[in-house]
Amino acid sequence: MWAEIRVHNASSGPVRRFLVLDEVDPKRVDLIYAAGREWLSFASGIDVPLEQRPVRSLKPAFVLDLAAGESRTLYLRVDTPFRLTNLTIMLQAPQVFLDGLMVESWLYLFFFGAVFIIGLYNVLVFLILREPIHLYYMLFGGFFLLAVIGYGGYDLYWMADSGVHYLLQVPIHLSTVFLVLFMRRLLNFPSRFPRLDWVARGILLLMLVLAVLVLVDVSNLYLTLFSGVPVTLTLMLMGHYAWYQRVPMAGSFAIGQTFLMLGMLALIGVNLGVLPNTPVTRFAYIIGALLEMTCLALILAYRIRLLENRQSDVQALLLREQSLQAEEQARLIAERTRELQQANAELEKLSYLDSLTGVNNRRYFDMKLREGWAPERTGHDLTLVMCDLDHFKRYNDSFGHQSGDDCIRLVSNVLCSELRKVSDVCARYGGEEFALILPDTDLAGGLVLAERLREKVLGLGMMHVGAVGRVSVSFGVASCVVGDGVDPAVLVARADRALYQSKANGRNRVTCYGQQADGNNGLVMAEFG
Numbered sequence: 001m002w003a004e005i006r007v008h009n010a011s012s013g014p015v016r017r018f019l020v021l022d023e024v025d026p027k028r029v030d031l032i033y034a035a036g037r038e039w040l041s042f043a044s045g046i047d048v049p050l051e052q053r054p055v056r057s058l059k060p061a062f063v064l065d066l067a068a069g070e071s072r073t074l075y076l077r078v079d080t081p082f083r084l085t086n087l088t089i090m091l092q093a094p095q096v097f098l099d100g101l102m103v104e105s106w107l108y109l110f111f112f113g114a115v116f117i118i119g120l121y122n123v124l125v126f127l128i129l130r131e132p133i134h135l136y137y138m139l140f141g142g143f144f145l146l147a148v149i150g151y152g153g154y155d156l157y158w159m160a161d162s163g164v165h166y167l168l169q170v171p172i173h174l175s176t177v178f179l180v181l182f183m184r185r186l187l188n189f190p191s192r193f194p195r196l197d198w199v200a201r202g203i204l205l206l207m208l209v210l211a212v213l214v215l216v217d218v219s220n221l222y223l224t225l226f227s228g229v230p231v232t233l234t235l236m237l238m239g240h241y242a243w244y245q246r247v248p249m250a251g252s253f254a255i256g257q258t259f260l261m262l263g264m265l266a267l268i269g270v271n272l273g274v275l276p277n278t279p280v281t282r283f284a285y286i287i288g289a290l291l292e293m294t295c296l297a298l299i300l301a302y303r304i305r306l307l308e309n310r311q312s313d314v315q316a317l318l319l320r321e322q323s324l325q326a327e328e329q330a331r332l333i334a335e336r337t338r339e340l341q342q343a344n345a346e347l348e349k350l351s352y353l354d355s356l357t358g359v360n361n362r363r364y365f366d367m368k369l370r371e372g373w374a375p376e377r378t379g380h381d382l383t384l385v386m387c388d389l390d391h392f393k394r395y396n397d398s399f400g401h402q403s404g405d406d407c408i409r410l411v412s413n414v415l416c417s418e419l420r421k422v423s424d425v426c427a428r429y430g431g432e433e434f435a436l437i438l439p440d441t442d443l444a445g446g447l448v449l450a451e452r453l454r455e456k457v458l459g460l461g462m463m464h465v466g467a468v469g470r471v472s473v474s475f476g477v478a479s480c481v482v483g484d485g486v487d488p489a490v491l492v493a494r495a496d497r498a499l500y501q502s503k504a505n506g507r508n509r510v511t512c513y514g515q516q517a518d519g520n521n522g523l524v525m526a527e528f529g
Contacts, residue, residue, distance in 0.1 A: 003089065005074040009066035018097040019074070021060040022088040022277065024153030027162050029060040030077040045079070046153075046162045057101065058153035064091075081166065084222035086271045103279040108152050111290055115145050118297045125304065136182040137300060141293055143175035148286055166218040173211035173224065176231065180204050183235065186299065187242045187250055196238055203231055229264055236261050249299050256295030263288020354428040356405055357412035365427035368437055369488045377439070378483035383446035385436035386476040386495040387415070387453070390507040391464065392432040398465045407462060407471060408432060414456050418449060435495075443479035443514050450475040450510045458508070472508035474499060479514070 009015050021029060028045035031054075044053045044060035055061040066072065078087065092100070119141050126134035149155055150168025180200050184190065189197040206227065213220040239254035266284030269275035280287075321328055352364035360368075372382050389395070389411060396404040408428075415434055416426045425437040438446055454473055462471035476499025480486040494513040502511040 001078045001080070001085070003076040003078070005076060005089070006071065007064065007066065007074065007091065008071040009068060012068050014065065014067050016094055017064045017066070018055065018092045018094065019062040019064055019076075020057075020090045020092055020097060021078075022090065022282065023085075024058050024060075024151075024156070025082070025165075026060060026078050026080045026087075028077075028079040031062045032075040032077065033072055046156065046165050050156060058156055061097070081162075081219050082221055083219045084225060088270075088277050090277070100279050104152075104283065107279065107283045107286070108148075108154070111148065111286055112145070114290055115141060115293065118293060119145075122297065122300060125300065129304075133182060133185045133303075134300060136178045136185065137296055140175050140178040140182055140296075143171035143178065144289060144293070146171040147175060148289075151286070167215070169218055169221050169224075170211050170215050173207045173214065176207045177204055177211075180207075180235070182296065183239070183253060186253060187239075187247050189238075189242075192245075192247060193238075193242070196241070199234065199238070203234065206231070229261075229268070232257065232261050232264055249302065252295045252299045252302075256292035259288040259291035259295070260285075261288070263291075357409050357428055359412050359416060359434075360425060360427040362427065362429055365425065365429060365435055365437070368425045368427075369492070372437065372439060373482055373488060380440055380482050381442045381479060382482055382491070383438040383441040383443060383477065383479040384491050384495040385438065385446055385450050386429065386478075386492075386499040387434050387436070387450070387473050388499055388503065389432040390472045390474055390503070394465060395471065410460060410462065411457055411471075411473060414460065415453055418453055418456070441479075443477065443512060446477045446479055447510060447512055450477050454508065454510055474502040474507045475510040476500065476502055477510060477512040479512075 005019075007017070019031065024046070026045045028043060028047050031042045031044075033040060042054045042062055044055075044062065050056050050058075053060075054063055064072070064074075076089065078085075119138060122134050122138050122141075126138060146168055150165060150171075153165070155165055155168060180203050184197060184200050187193075189200055210220070210224050210227065213223060236254065236257035239250060239257045242250035243254045263285040266275060266281055266288075270277050270281045270284075275281050324331075352360055352367075354361040369384075371377075389407070392404065392407075395407060399407075412426070412428065412434065415436065419426060419436070421438075421440070423439045424441075427435050427437075429435040436449075438449070441449075454475060457473045458470060460471065463469075464471050476495045476497065478491055478494035478498055480491055498511040498513040502509045505511065
């Protein structure tokens with residue numbers, strides 16, 4: 001690239017100016033101008049060692065001395081391997097030039113010092129904890145440091161070799177690779193956000209491909225320039241989304257990425273001429289990266305603090321347990337015993353349920369019936385209702401066992417629906433037979449409930465075969481006063497006898513076992529149906 005520059009000293013005395021390029025990357029820069037009848041040429045750039053340059057500066061710079069009123073036409077030839085180049089050519093007074101060098105030197109010195117301290121700390125932490133996330137951070141910071149060394153041209157202090165210098169364009173891609181690995185592990189993207197994790201993997205692959213392309217041909221760096229802002233913006237938005245989802249430590253990561261994004265935008269603003277070209281604005285990208293690295297380092301320090309707190313808690317717990325000794329061990333044993341008892345109680349509760357209908361089973365029925373004869377129940381009424389589905393074998397044979405199971409479930413639901421007291425029990429007694437235990441209910445109340453249940457089952461309208469018509473249920477009711485000499489087995493036998501009489505009298509009816517006219521207990525023709 002060639003540039004023609006015309007300068008004129010409008011002052012009344014001689015002046016000295018520095019012609020400066022704001023990038024260190026040009027391979028060679030030649031300044032050519034006429035001095036009388038001869039042409040003068042001065043060379044700078046990467047291929048020219050620092051001690052051989054007109055001005056010993058990392059950035060190409062040339063000295064111009066102009067007499068009062070003198071005009072001069074300068075020709076600047078820039079040789080660069082990059083396909084996309086944005087150069088700012090500045091003409092500066094000596095003090096401005098020196099002040100700029102001083103500011104940039106201090107900025108770079110601060111950056112290198114901060115990165116060294118942060119990096120050394122995390123190296124020591126990694127050697128102690130051996131956690132991959134600290135390794136990712138170290139590699140992220142290390143590769144970014146190499147990229148900044150190349151960006152500032154500090155490698156030229158050791159060697160003036162364009163091949164080695166241009167290789168320092170590769171670490172910025174590897175730095176992004178380890179930043180993404182750091183983010184995925186820190187915010188647990190694979191399990192928390194599997195879809196976004198595929199985006200992160202895509203960025204990893206893109207950066208690796210770009211690193212290879214730039215390594216093969218540094219002119220491919222323009223692809224990185226086009227992808228840098230979208231990639232950084234995507235990582236920033238992913239961090240903010242994780243922050244919105246209240247993922248721990250996502251806020252610090254999102255803020256760090258925001259600093260980096262603002263630095264990149266400032267650098268773009270300088271290149272587009274929107275922002276003034278000053279050492280601070282040109283350095284904004286590196287400042288943003290340093291702030292990002294600081295945020296990530298704070299995250300790691302916070303994680304270590306959490307680990308220390310957990311370790312302190314564990315140590316305190318151990319000391320507390322040692323001080324309690326046998327008493328504490330006894331308490332723990334008692335607590336475990338209670339937990340086992342609760343678990344056994346839950347298992348026992350499940351063992352009392354019928355698997356088909358979900359109502360209580362025969363085992364639960366037997367237990368509750370025995371409890372009805374507890375001493376505190378003496379003198380209280382207790383009614384037992386036995387019920388059986390009519391012609392159920394014929395129903396099963398005609399409609400199949402699956403329909404038979406459905407029929408039993410529907411009937412059990414009806415039987416449970418009319419129980420009003422917490423102490424009332426509905427249990428599947430066996431096969432198609434059910435039993436109801438009704439504490440504090442006399443014989444008359446049991447008859448009324450049984451008849452209501454009979455009508456409700458009949459009202460289901462479930463079709464039966466032949467002359468039977470609809471599905472129906474027969475009931476047998478027996479009652480006693482606890483402590484009057486009747487035991488559970490006798491009460492069950494009385495209710496079962498009444499049920500048998502209901503089926504013998506034509507089914508679909510309620511029969512009770514009660515006081516006969518002669519004063520003796522036996523079947524009475526108190527029937528419904």
